[in-house]
Amino acid sequence: MTADIAAAKAALAHLELDENPVSLKAKSRDFFWYSPVLKARLDHVVGDFAVAPRTEAEVIEVLRTCYRHNVPVTTRGAGTGNYGQAMPLAGGCVLHMRNMAAVKEIHPGRVIVEPGCLLKDLDAATKAHSGQEIRMFSSTWATATIGGFIAGGSGGVGSCTWGSLRDLGNIIRLRVVTMEEEPRVLEFRGEELARVSHAYGTNGIISEIEMPLAPAYDWVEMFVATDEFDDAMAFAEDLANQDGILIKLATVFEAPIAHDYFQRVKPHVEPATNLVGLMVAPHSMDGFLTFLGRRPRARIIYRSDDNDWARGPGPVFEYGWNHTTLRALKVDPSITYLQVRYGFPRHRELVAKMREKFSPEVLQHLEVLREGGKVIFAGLSLVKFTTEERLDEIVRAHEEAGAMIFNPHRYTLEEGGRQTVDDRQLRFKKEADPKGLLNPGKMIAWDDPDFKYDRVYAYPGMKAAE
Amino acid sequence: MTADIAAAKAALAHLELDENPVSLKAKSRDFFWYSPVLKARLDHVVGDFAVAPRTEAEVIEVLRTCYRHNVPVTTRGAGTGNYGQAMPLAGGCVLHMRNMAAVKEIHPGRVIVEPGCLLKDLDAATKAHSGQEIRMFSSTWATATIGGFIAGGSGGVGSCTWGSLRDLGNIIRLRVVTMEEEPRVLEFRGEELARVSHAYGTNGIISEIEMPLAPAYDWVEMFVATDEFDDAMAFAEDLANQDGILIKLATVFEAPIAHDYFQRVKPHVEPATNLVGLMVAPHSMDGFLTFLGRRPRARIIYRSDDNDWARGPGPVFEYGWNHTTLRALKVDPSITYLQVRYGFPRHRELVAKMREKFSPEVLQHLEVLREGGKVIFAGLSLVKFTTEERLDEIVRAHEEAGAMIFNPHRYTLEEGGRQTVDDRQLRFKKEADPKGLLNPGKMIAWDDPDFKYDRVYAYPGMKAAE
Numbered sequence: 001m002t003a004d005i006a007a008a009k010a011a012l013a014h015l016e017l018d019e020n021p022v023s024l025k026a027k028s029r030d031f032f033w034y035s036p037v038l039k040a041r042l043d044h045v046v047g048d049f050a051v052a053p054r055t056e057a058e059v060i061e062v063l064r065t066c067y068r069h070n071v072p073v074t075t076r077g078a079g080t081g082n083y084g085q086a087m088p089l090a091g092g093c094v095l096h097m098r099n100m101a102a103v104k105e106i107h108p109g110r111v112i113v114e115p116g117c118l119l120k121d122l123d124a125a126t127k128a129h130s131g132q133e134i135r136m137f138s139s140t141w142a143t144a145t146i147g148g149f150i151a152g153g154s155g156g157v158g159s160c161t162w163g164s165l166r167d168l169g170n171i172i173r174l175r176v177v178t179m180e181e182e183p184r185v186l187e188f189r190g191e192e193l194a195r196v197s198h199a200y201g202t203n204g205i206i207s208e209i210e211m212p213l214a215p216a217y218d219w220v221e222m223f224v225a226t227d228e229f230d231d232a233m234a235f236a237e238d239l240a241n242q243d244g245i246l247i248k249l250a251t252v253f254e255a256p257i258a259h260d261y262f263q264r265v266k267p268h269v270e271p272a273t274n275l276v277g278l279m280v281a282p283h284s285m286d287g288f289l290t291f292l293g294r295r296p297r298a299r300i301i302y303r304s305d306d307n308d309w310a311r312g313p314g315p316v317f318e319y320g321w322n323h324t325t326l327r328a329l330k331v332d333p334s335i336t337y338l339q340v341r342y343g344f345p346r347h348r349e350l351v352a353k354m355r356e357k358f359s360p361e362v363l364q365h366l367e368v369l370r371e372g373g374k375v376i377f378a379g380l381s382l383v384k385f386t387t388e389e390r391l392d393e394i395v396r397a398h399e400e401a402g403a404m405i406f407n408p409h410r411y412t413l414e415e416g417g418r419q420t421v422d423d424r425q426l427r428f429k430k431e432a433d434p435k436g437l438l439n440p441g442k443m444i445a446w447d448d449p450d451f452k453y454d455r456v457y458a459y460p461g462m463k464a465a466e
Numbered sequence: 467m468t469a470d471i472a473a474a475k476a477a478l479a480h481l482e483l484d485e486n487p488v489s490l491k492a493k494s495r496d497f498f499w500y501s502p503v504l505k506a507r508l509d510h511v512v513g514d515f516a517v518a519p520r521t522e523a524e525v526i527e528v529l530r531t532c533y534r535h536n537v538p539v540t541t542r543g544a545g546t547g548n549y550g551q552a553m554p555l556a557g558g559c560v561l562h563m564r565n566m567a568a569v570k571e572i573h574p575g576r577v578i579v580e581p582g583c584l585l586k587d588l589d590a591a592t593k594a595h596s597g598q599e600i601r602m603f604s605s606t607w608a609t610a611t612i613g614g615f616i617a618g619g620s621g622g623v624g625s626c627t628w629g630s631l632r633d634l635g636n637i638i639r640l641r642v643v644t645m646e647e648e649p650r651v652l653e654f655r656g657e658e659l660a661r662v663s664h665a666y667g668t669n670g671i672i673s674e675i676e677m678p679l680a681p682a683y684d685w686v687e688m689f690v691a692t693d694e695f696d697d698a699m700a701f702a703e704d705l706a707n708q709d710g711i712l713i714k715l716a717t718v719f720e721a722p723i724a725h726d727y728f729q730r731v732k733p734h735v736e737p738a739t740n741l742v743g744l745m746v747a748p749h750s751m752d753g754f755l756t757f758l759g760r761r762p763r764a765r766i767i768y769r770s771d772d773n774d775w776a777r778g779p780g781p782v783f784e785y786g787w788n789h790t791t792l793r794a795l796k797v798d799p800s801i802t803y804l805q806v807r808y809g810f811p812r813h814r815e816l817v818a819k820m821r822e823k824f825s826p827e828v829l830q831h832l833e834v835l836r837e838g839g840k841v842i843f844a845g846l847s848l849v850k851f852t853t854e855e856r857l858d859e860i861v862r863a864h865e866e867a868g869a870m871i872f873n874p875h876r877y878t879l880e881e882g883g884r885q886t887v888d889d890r891q892l893r894f895k896k897e898a899d900p901k902g903l904l905n906p907g908k909m910i911a912w913d914d915p916d917f918k919y920d921r922v923y924a925y926p927g928m929k930a931a932e
Contacts, residue, residue: 108597109683109712109749130597131574132681135710162711169753170710190756212710212749215598215681217575241839243629244636244678246575246602281680283575287635290656373707373841 001435003092004069005048010226011065014101015058018050026096027076030344032084034325035384036336037409037456044465045087047074047094054099056177056185056207063183063205066093066437073179074439075201077116077148080140082322084411085152085200089441091463095205097147106130109213115147115206122146126213133216135162135170147206150174150197154406155378157249157279157317159369160240162214172198175208178432188433195428200413202439202446203429213366219248219279221304222315224292225269229355231297232274233348233366233377238291239278240368240375245287248279250319250368257363257382261328264313268301277316321380324365328382336391338362339406340398347377350403356382362394366421379403380436412457414444419453421445467901469558470535471514472537479530481524482565484516493560498550500791501802502851503875503922510931511553513540513560520565522643522651522673527670529649532559532903539645540905541667543582543614546606548788550877551618551666555907557929561671563613572596575679576638581613581672588612592679599682600924601628601636613672616640616663620872621844623745623783625835626706628680637663641674644898652898661894666879668905668912669895685700685714685745687770687782690758691735694722695821697763698740699814699832699843704757705744706834706841711753714745716834717786720821721830723848727794730779736766743782787846790831794848804828804861806845807870813843816869818845828860845869879924880910885919887911 009017028046032038039309048071053059066073072092081088088094097116103125107110111126111134119134119141126132136158138144150171155164162170167289178184185207196204201331226232227253230306236250258265258275269275276298280288282305292298302309304316313319319327320336328335342350355364361384366377385391388409395405410416426445429438436446441459444451451457475483484490494512498504514537519525532539538558545552554560563582569591571578577592577600585607592598602624604610615622616637621630628636636656637659644650646740651673654661662670695718702716724731724741735741740766746754748771758764768775770782779785785793794801808816821830827850832843851857854875861871876882879891892911893905902912908923910917917923 107749109681111748161709167710168708168756169712169750172749189752190759212712215575242634243627243836243839244633246635246678281575283573283638284635286638286655290634293656322666370709373709375839 003071005071005092008065008069008071008093009049010198011069012051012062016052016054018052024050024094027079027096028115030076030079030081030084030086031322032082032087032411033270034082034322034329034336037388037391038084040261042084042087042089045084045089045463046091046261047088048091050094050096052096052099054058059095059177059184059205059207060094060185062093063177063179066182067179067183067435070435070437072437072440075151075205077145077151078118078140078143080138080144081148081152082408083152083416085442086148087411089411089459089462092437097145100207104208106132110210111213112210113207115145117146118142118149119144119149119322123216127216130216130464131216132213134158135212136165139317140324146209146211150209151199151201151206154198156321158214159367160247160250160375161370163370165197166194169212171209172189172212173210174206176204176432177207178204179438180432180434195424199425200442202413202433202443203425204432204438214311217281217283220282220285222278222280222300223255223265223280223313223316224276224298224303225301226274226276226298227272228297229274229364231295232276233351235295235298236276236366236368237375239288242287242291245284245291246281247284248281249277249317249320251277252364252366253277253319253324254364257324257328257365262313262319263333264309264311264371268309272380277319279316305440321367322378323363325382334385336383336385337408338379338381338383338395338398339408340381341404341406342366342379343404344371344374344375344376346402350401351377351379354398354403357397358394410456412442412444415453415457467536469537471537471558472558474531474535474537475515477535478517478528481528482518482520484518490516490560492813493545493562494554496542496547496550497609497788498548498551498787498877500548500554500795501875503854503857504550504877507672508550508553508555508877511550511555511929512557513554514557516562518562518565525561525643525671525673526649526651528559528561529643529645530647533647533649533901534643536901536903536904538903538906541617541671543611543617544584544606544609546604546610547618548874549618549882552614553877555877555928563611566673572598575677578674578676579612581675582611584608585610585612586613589682593682597682598679600624601678601680602631605783605789607783612675612677612698616675617665617667617672620664621835622787624680625833626713626716626841627836629725629836631663632660635678637675639676639735640672642670642898643673644670645904646898646900650797653675660890665891666882666905666908668879668899668909669891670898670904677702683747683749685842686748686751688744688746688766689731689768689779689782690742690744690764691767692740692764693738694763695740695830697761698742699817701761701764702742702832702834703814703841705754707724708753708757711750711757712747713750714747715743715783715786717743718788718832719743719790719826720830720832723790723794723831728779728785730775730777734775743785745782787833790846791848800851802849802851802857803874804845804847804849804864805872805874806833806847806864807872808843808845809870810837810840810842812868816867817843819867820864820869823863826850876922878908878910881923
C-alpha cells in the first residue's frame, strides 16, 4: 500500500492547499518540544501537504481522495497539544481545520460549533449571545480550537467544578466523518462519544460539536500567597470544597516556581513563596473573602479587579495547566514535566510523599479538579530534566506510591493514557479507518496488538528525517 | 415589664393592622402541626394583632413603638415553617412581611430583594430579566417567602449542588433592623451573616436580602423506580457525584412511600417500588440517559417533558423535602417525621443501619445534599407516631449510631439545631434586642442560659390558652 501523494494533491488542487515548506513545517508541529524525549524523536516530522477544508463536504472529499490514494491524514486544530498528537508521523496530508470555525447555534446551556473555532472565539460568541461560556478550557484558550481540545485534551480551567471532558455530560454530541472509500457521517452521543473524544483523530474526523455551557461571569482572578506549601495546598482544596463559592480555577505552585518562572509575579514574591492561582465568580467574592479571613497564613497578593501592580500578570489561567511548564521552560530550557493523578482520598498524602522524595528536582504544580464528585489534584509537576533514565525512575516512583502517571513524553494514546488499549476506540478504528490512514502511529493497539509496554513504543512507519 | 398592647395598637393605627380573630389566628400559625409534639403545645398560640409594614421605615416605626410599649414582635413570611418559628408564643405583635416584596435589583449572579417576596415571584422576576433563578429553595416555593426561607430554613431544592444556606456564598448580604429605643439599620456580610440567618427573627428583622443566582433552566423532572432500596439510594448518590451532569434535586423514597402516599404516582408503581425524584438540566439529559443506561435495575417511570400519564404529578420537587411529610400526613394523620444528617463517609452505612432497625415504623426519605464538598444525605424520615417516648427513643438510637438529629418536634433554635448555644446569635441579641422582645421563647440561651437539654424546653413566658 503506497501513498500516491501527487495524485491526491492533484485531485485536491481546487481546495485550500499548502505545500510551502516553511508553513507546512509549522502546520506539522505542536508543542511536543515541551518534552526532551519527544523533541529527540519527532523534530523532523513533516507532512507532504496541508489542506484546510471549508465545509464538511470538503472534509469528505479530502478523506475520499486520500483513501483512494492511500495517503495518511493527520488532523490538527491550532497545534497547541504537547504530545505530538497532531504531528504526521508518516507524512501525508495535514488536515487543518481552521476554516471550519462557525458557531452554528446557541441555546440555554449548550452550543453547536465547528471544530476549528478557537476557544476564545467560541466564548466571545456565547457570551455576547446570552452570557454563557464553555464549562472548561485549556490554558491555551486564546489560540487553541474546540476540536483540538476534544480530540487531544482532557480538561482544564473549569475542571475544578465540572470534572473532565470524559465525564458524562461534558460533551453532548460529536459529528464524525469516517475514512472509507465512501466516507460516512455519524452522530455520536452518550457512550459512543468515547470512541472519538481524546482519540487524536485516529479513527474519524470531528466535523461538528455540541457542548454544554455554563454562565459567563467576570471572574475575579487572584494570586494568594503562603509561606508553607501545605497551607497553599489546603487552601486550594478547601476552597474547592466550599459548595457555595463558585470557582473556575484553583492552582497550587510550590516555591520557588512563582519567583523563578513567573516574571511579572517575581517582584511581588520571595523565593520561598508558595502561590495559589484562582478564578472566583464575582458574586462569590464575599464568601471567598470570608473563607480567606479564616486563614491568617494566606494573603492575596493580586486580584484582577483591584491591584496596584505596575505590570499586570495577564490572565491568571495562563499561569496554570500546561502554561506553567511553558513559563518554566522559557526561563530554564532544562525543565520538563510530568502529569500525575493524585486520587481521593490519598491525594494530599501522595503529594507530600512525592515532595519529600523529589523536591526540588520535581516541583509540585497542582491543579484542583473534580473526579467522581470528589476534589482531587492533577499534578503537572515541573521536572529538572537530566536523562531519560532518571525521568523514567521518577515516573516509576510515582506509580509505585500509587500516583498514576499520564506520561507526556510519549506520542501514543496508550502510553500517554492508562497504558491499556481502549477497545472502543480500537473497534471504531477498524470500522471507520480500515486502511489505518488516520493519524498513523498514535494507536499502538492498531499497529502492534501484542505490544508489552516494557519499552518506549517506536512507530515503525515513521517517516525518516531527510 | 408589662406589654401595653392597646397603646402600641393605637400608635400603629395608621399602618395596615389586623385584629380580626380569624385572620389573626391564621397569621399566628405555621405548619407546626406536622409534629404531634408541637401540636399539643402550640395549638392555642395567637398574637394580639398583626401589622404588615410597606417599607423599612414602617418596620422601624413598628419596632420603635413596640419597644416603647414592651410588646413582643414575632416576624413571619408566609408561615410555611414547621417548627412554630413564626408563632408568637408570648402574644403581642405579628410582623407580617407580605407588603415588602419588591425585587429591587438583578445582576449577573445576584439579586437584591425584600424579604416578603415569594420564592416563586422572585424566580419569575430573575428568570424574565436574565434567565436566572435562586440557587436553592424550599419545597414550599409556590407559597413561601425568601425572608422566611433565610430566617427559618436551612436548604432545599438545589442543595444537592450548592450545599446549605449556611455555607459561605449562599447568602451575600442581609440588611437588618434592630429592636431598640431607636432601631438601627445594619448591613451584614461574611461572618456576620450567621448572626441573623436561621435565627427565627429573634435578634433583628431582615429588611433586605442579597442572594446569589444560578442559571434558570427548564429542568426535566423525573421519577426513577427501582425494586431494591439500595439501588435507589446508590442511583441518587452516584448521579450527584457525576460532575458533568447538572441536577437540582435528587430525592430517595423508600417503598411503600410512593405507593401509599403519592396519589398521582400510585397507579404507576407497586407497593414495593422505591422511587427517586429528580430535576436534571435539559442539556444534561444525554449524560443522564447514558448514566441510566449503565443501571439496568433503574427505570424512568415519569419525565415531565415526555409522558403519557393521564393525570400529571405536578412539580416533582413538591414530593421532596418537607412536602413528603405533608403528603404522607394527608393520607395517614399518624405520620410524623425526623430530620437526620447522614454524614460522609458513613452515610450509606448509617441509612442501612437505621433501616434495619426501624423500617417500616420509620421509612427512609433521603435528600441528596452537598456538605463540605461531599455528597451526603439529609434524612426526612417518615415516622409512624405512637408516643412521645417512642419518638424520643428513635431519636436517641439515631444519635447513638452517629446520625445527627435536628429535632423537628421542638420550637427552640437550640433543640431544633445542634443543641448548643449559638454564641454569635446570642451576642447579637443582647446588642440588638436588649428587652428580649423579638420572637420570645425561641432562644433558650437567652431565657435560661443554664438549661441542660435533659428534657424538652418549656418556655415559661408562653401565653396560656384562653
